[in-house]
Amino acid sequence: MLRLLLLLLSTWTGSAMVRVALMRVPSIRSQLRTQGLLEDFLKDHRPDMFNRRYAQCFPPGTPSLRLRRSSEKIYNFMDAQYYGEISVGTPPQNFSVIFDTGSADLWVPSSYCVSQACAFHRRFKAFESKTFHHDGRSFGIHYGSGHLLGVMGRDTVKIGDMTILNQQFGESVYEPGSAFVTAKFDGVLGLAYQSLAEILGNPVFDNMLAQKIVDQPVFSFYLSRRTRTSNPQGELLLGGIDEAMYNGSINWLPVSAKRYWQVEMDSVVVQGGSSFCPIGCHAIIDTGTSLIGGPTRDVLRLQQLIGATPTNNGEFVIDCTRLSSLPRITFILGGKEYTLTSEQYVRKEPFGISDLCFSGFQAFDIISPEGPMWILGDVFLTEYYSIFDRGLDRIGLAQARHTIE
Template identity: 75%
Template structure:
């Protein structure tokens, strides 16, 4: 099973000033690595959110917000399946790090040279004492991922993404990263692209600072995720400061953001084969590059899996008979009056174990509640098929049909 991963190449292509292209590459996910090595079941048992809360609570300052039960989970920060990452530099002179570009979070953090976790030993670590532009904050922060609870201290630094520069960027130095997913992950840290309200670290998120310091041409960024898996070629693109008309076709369907934390929008319905609706009165959805799957409320996803003939495994995944792919129903999401239909070939994930191919559902049951009701997550299974545009100027998300080569 191959997942879409943002790999920032060393070549930066500019179409104009303050418009930055980040080429994307596709590599194997942590979940797939664990499955091939026969370690996935053990990992999932050991990394339940409630278990992490109770096991590590004594390691964190009292009142750490992200320790609250129900706050965490792989449901939002799903790095086991999708790792979108690229190179940035922090400090003067610059120190290089690979970070996940994640619309499902708003913080920037990288490992500290003082980090004591195994995960930090296998990744690049920030050395504050080597930077002349470093400013120590002293406050602590905590972020709870499905793979573990991260703890760190806050600071400010000069940040560069390619040729884009922002000064006095708030970020976190992690000093504790439990969980083997971080050890196996290709990225060093995370660069969140959500709204400020979602941040655990006080201060402006990276894109807000880019806007405030007029470093980008437009208050917009966009993602194109390719289906290609060929080596050596860019397999997608993150464009900071605008959108690329060459990567999509037809008009853009704009949807207003309904809550400024995640990139949250209203979804009119989800239907199977155009008939059975899973949210007939409408529901809320998060557009999240930090997860590869499409997630929804448990009751709806159970119904969906029954309709597509998926059977559960003992570790919460759902298997589909690969021989039945051509007969499976289509699944359609209605957003802003436009239908976005996924075929079985698009919503089924394939993986190979001992030379045998297995097919897994691209849908996952996750219960996330908000004042507007239960939330769905439109992850990479959806975003691979549709070009996505995130507009902070007008607080809206745009979708268009992605142009994939034949």
């Protein structure tokens, strides 16, 4: 029966499946660094300082503004790189969004937004949509580098040829700080479980299932490597799996907690014997960040093992001439090894007439009932085709099929 189900999922070509092309752009962090603004931005957006500066702009008691809050959304828009197009309203109004498995909300900028960031992005005009329904409630979302405030509504959402009716979403009216000014995307479409949502109501994929828009409760991601000449640069397939995007077999991992797309990880091994979480830990498969994150103590030790040195901005740089001598890093999931070479976990970015090399690992402490968590972002997912199965609550990983670059 399991083999039959896998065959049906992998070969299904029905009409209720849509491909969303994903564009890859330099992250906000890279753009700020190129402009010489990164250090000042990071100083201004430390959580406690940010809270004190902007708390008066939000309704009293907004949960995400509590000082010393120990948990926050892992969605890291500072490092997001892949986005695609959707539309909201009737007639449709187009927006570019991050398709993010690390959050569960859909939001786009509102025409009533008063922030500088909104002036540089497309804004939703509720009064022009015949199918819009005002909700009246407000919401606040706390991201790693700032807060977002908005109001809720319901409207028709289109992704490719698929139409979702009465979709709950947020209109952002206040996006303080400069991060969203630099962002190439307009908003975020979360694909995590409903329990992670700040906006009341079903997330987009839940409504697609409830409205029977997709025949199979599955979506999958292919993310290209570093070059912009890749075709496609990335792709989200809603409703199925594309065998042309991967090599070999799929390794299926059960979801360990229905919030993030979270799985159990056996260990992380550095070539030569050093290992992390040797008795097991948990990992989040997250398309919303380009990096691989882990507990501070582990990641700092890992940076030492790969010869990465810290900068004033909290990043870690590596001598580009030493890449061939750096160790391989292996993530063991479900008994299978997923190995990254230095060429895959080091990020090369142009700087003047040369390149700077940055570690693809970042310290990120997430408090959870399951203990320390790792985040496997795009540094990992560019090498492995990822499949998210809501029907059986599992994640599939297979070697991504990249053209020679």
